[in-house]
Amino acid sequence: MQAALSAGHYIPHLCYHPEFKPHGSCKLCTVKVGGRTAASCTMPAEAGLNVESNIEEMNGLRRTLVQMLFAEGNHFCPSCEKSGNCMLQALGYDLEVHTAGFRHLYPDRPVDASHPDILLDFNRCILCELCVRASSEVDGKNVFALSGRGITKHLIVNAESGLLKDTDIALTDKAMQVCPVGVILPKRVGFRVPIGKRKYDQRPISAQALDDAPRQADAGDSCAACEGSP
Amino acid sequence: MIESCKVAVRPELVEGHNDKSAHPSNLRTNGSIVAGNEYKFMSKKLRIATTSLAGCFGCHMSFLDIDERLFPLLDLVEFDRSPLTDIKHCGPCDIGLIEGGICNAENVHVLREFRKNCKILISIGACAINGGLPAQRNHLDLGSCLTEVYLTEPGLAHGHIPNDPELPLPLDKVHPLHEVVKIDYFIPGCPPSGDAIWKFLTDLIAGKTPELGHGLIKYD
Numbered sequence: 001m002q003a004a005l006s007a008g009h010y011i012p013h014l015c016y017h018p019e020f021k022p023h024g025s026c027k028l029c030t031v032k033v034g035g036r037t038a039a040s041c042t043m044p045a046e047a048g049l050n051v052e053s054n055i056e057e058m059n060g061l062r063r064t065l066v067q068m069l070f071a072e073g074n075h076f077c078p079s080c081e082k083s084g085n086c087m088l089q090a091l092g093y094d095l096e097v098h099t100a101g102f103r104h105l106y107p108d109r110p111v112d113a114s115h116p117d118i119l120l121d122f123n124r125c126i127l128c129e130l131c132v133r134a135s136s137e138v139d140g141k142n143v144f145a146l147s148g149r150g151i152t153k154h155l156i157v158n159a160e161s162g163l164l165k166d167t168d169i170a171l172t173d174k175a176m177q178v179c180p181v182g183v184i185l186p187k188r189v190g191f192r193v194p195i196g197k198r199k200y201d202q203r204p205i206s207a208q209a210l211d212d213a214p215r216q217a218d219a220g221d222s223c224a225a226c227e228g229s230p
Numbered sequence: 231m232i233e234s235c236k237v238a239v240r241p242e243l244v245e246g247h248n249d250k251s252a253h254p255s256n257l258r259t260n261g262s263i264v265a266g267n268e269y270k271f272m273s274k275k276l277r278i279a280t281t282s283l284a285g286c287f288g289c290h291m292s293f294l295d296i297d298e299r300l301f302p303l304l305d306l307v308e309f310d311r312s313p314l315t316d317i318k319h320c321g322p323c324d325i326g327l328i329e330g331g332i333c334n335a336e337n338v339h340v341l342r343e344f345r346k347n348c349k350i351l352i353s354i355g356a357c358a359i360n361g362g363l364p365a366q367r368n369h370l371d372l373g374s375c376l377t378e379v380y381l382t383e384p385g386l387a388h389g390h391i392p393n394d395p396e397l398p399l400p401l402d403k404v405h406p407l408h409e410v411v412k413i414d415y416f417i418p419g420c421p422p423s424g425d426a427i428w429k430f431l432t433d434l435i436a437g438k439t440p441e442l443g444h445g446l447i448k449y450d
Binding site for chain 1: 448
């Protein structure tokens, strides 16, 4: 993934973020390497690798993954204040996903509005763990974690009460900036930019991602993502 | 504005079409189904039926937003059951457009009537596609919803839960259309813009796989 982005090639992704260790969970970045599929964010680059990404076979897999994410949570875009700035939605647009297709699960996930400045709407969580990683690796606060396994896996708040108001999260934290969907939202600013004038209303995510992704060259010598790899 | 509205109809709309070929995934993987078989439009106009189930008629309003393009459209199609004609039951049609999801027993009957009569059935708008706003009651118990709305909500004391036999019974959950019958195409949006509806319909009528593309495909 880093190699592709550095070379100016966009690969669709949700849980990958250039500032954090790759996680390999969303599988949106799945590419075909030597006839096999692999998540490009956790696949080490090698000289001479033949990687196929923007082909119908891979985009078909990505389309299905996006559809499953939409069916699994409660993604009601018309009433979501992240609409237009949401990576999941933008990928749906790019992949021409017209319907989730699958049977919707409509899970019961109460919101946490306990914090005076921050709203947590778990209905939209896609379990990318970016907030978990940001809060532990950058903020040093460990506000978020994932709990449970399989279909019951869900995002939790690390406080005895389980409520966000009993943590030391702050609006300036990195964890506030990384949610690709509409889970972690600052209060009272939701519709400051009107629907229709937002990030992915202007240009598709595939046309913007390269501008947004800090290239490896920009990051200097050390890259958190490459730690531990030979 | 109307140059993209080619006067041709897709093969599924003529006699003996195979329903399976209309499925988007088939068209996506086998473009030749569409590309090789453009039929010249003869004398018969395509017949279109529309209805709103658990919707707000916003998608119909958006359909009217194609404005003066309604006239070239009416050269190609005529309307069967629709709020525009006030025809109460659907006869044999080429295209059915349905907005809104399924929230009560009557919705199911109407949807089945459309599926039975329409060669191509299209879900239009967020509610038809994922239940939309009405589906936001799905994680709640229907009985407690009705109790809160009609009995315990402040200001509605001494009310009662409506029980007129003419009222269709609500379903336990709100469903997208594709969970009840087979749907051939989906036009997302709340509502989809008039331009999106126009692009989709004219592509379909011209025998192309409908594509919306950036700016027209919207979920909000």
